[in-house]
Amino acid sequence: MIVGTRGSQLALAxxxxxxxxxxxxxxxxxxxxxxxxxxxxxTTSQLYNMDSKGLFTKELDIALLDEEVDFTVHSFKDLPTELDEDLEIVAVPIRESPREVLISEKSWEELEPGSKLGTSSLRREAFCNHYEKDFELKPIRGNIETRINKVFESDLDATIMAEAGLKRLGLTENIKTVFPIDYITPPAGQGALAIITRKDSNKKKIISKLNDYTSMQEVFAEKKVLEELGVGCQWPIGSIAQMKDKKFNIYSILLTRDGEILKEQNETGSIKNAVELGKKIGKVFEDYV
Known part of the structure; x- marks a missing residue:
């Protein structure tokens, strides 16, 4: 078998x-x-200023469709809300932490107004504004190691990143603060991987053995919120689904870029209805975007 992947250290790991x-x-x-x-x-543009659909996936999709590779592996949060009709997510392995973390020499509370925080995420920018941190927000791009180095070796004071990537690369010693998911809510799919094949692939059955049912239902529900709205990273939206007390719960928050909360929504039900719960939130959010 042949697998297609991006070449970053995280993608390879x-x-x-x-x-x-x-x-x-x-x-x-x-x-x-x-x-x-x-x-x-x-490497120079803010993602939310671009047409981000398939930005990190299109070329891999083409390789799959052309049968150059048998399957591809993605960070789930990079996927567009709709896949090519001939492709299918056949497995979501057990999800790593979805939480956000602070990379800095100072804690979140110690960072003073005017501190330079690097981010190219509209959602992270909105949360900083929501908590009235009064940071100087600076654009930052690059892989995980590059962004960490920019904090400790340039004039940046901090950045916010996904805990999962740092765990997968063994770089957790750089974490100063771990944010609770109800304080800075992650983007849909954070911490999860997606394994994609062609719908007609004879490898589907064997690859699907890597699937974790709960993880798949969580991220499918979260992505459904975005799919219902027809938006990607152009709106500050956080979504997190989890099993709590044997019930499936999904929480989503929609903010303005300035940090005003437009709408928060919780839905709880059976894990079998996970996607419908995400769709329900998306329907509610439609009135605010």
């Missing part, structure tokens, strides 16, 4: 772990094909 887990099941060695995406080539 994620893909290699998936390959190891799959090899344990199949006994088959899997070859890696590194594919550069448009998002990898653009």
């Amino acid at each position: 994620q893909t290699k772990q998936v390959c190891q887990d799959l090899t344990k099941i199949t006994g088959e060695q899997i070859d890696l094909e590194i594919i550069k995406t448009k998002g990898d080539k653009i």
Whole structure:
């Protein structure tokens, strides 16, 4: 089998772990094909100022459709809300932490007004404004290691990142503060991976053995909120779904760029109805975007 992946250290770490887990099941060695995406080539623009649909996935989709690779591995949050009609997410392995973390020499409380915080996320910017931190927000792009280095080796005082990527790369010593999910709510799908194949692939059945049902239902529900709204990273939206006391709960928050909360919504029900719960929130949010 051949797997397609982006070439960043995080993408490679994620893909290699998936390959190891799959090899344990199949006994088959899997070859890696590194594919550069448009998002990898653009390093100067804010993502929310661009047409971000498929920015980090389109080239991998093409390789799949052209049968150059058998499957691809993505960070779930990078996926567009709609896949090509001939492709399918066949597995979401057990989700890593969805939480947001602060990278800085100072804690969140110690960062003073005027501190320079690097972010290219409209959602993170909105949360900083919501808590009236009065930071000087500076654009920052690059892989995880690059962004960490910019904090400790340039004039930036801090940045906010996903805990999952730092865990997967063994870089958690750089974390100063871990934010509760109800304080800075993560984007849909954060911490999860998506394994995609062609719908007609004869590898689907074996690859699907990597799927974790709960993780898949969580991220499908979260993505459904965005799908219902027809938006990606152009609006500050946080969504998190989790099993709580044997019930499936999804919480979403919609803010303005200035940090005003437009709407918060909680829905609880059966995990079998996870996507419908996400759709319900999306319907409510429609009146605010």
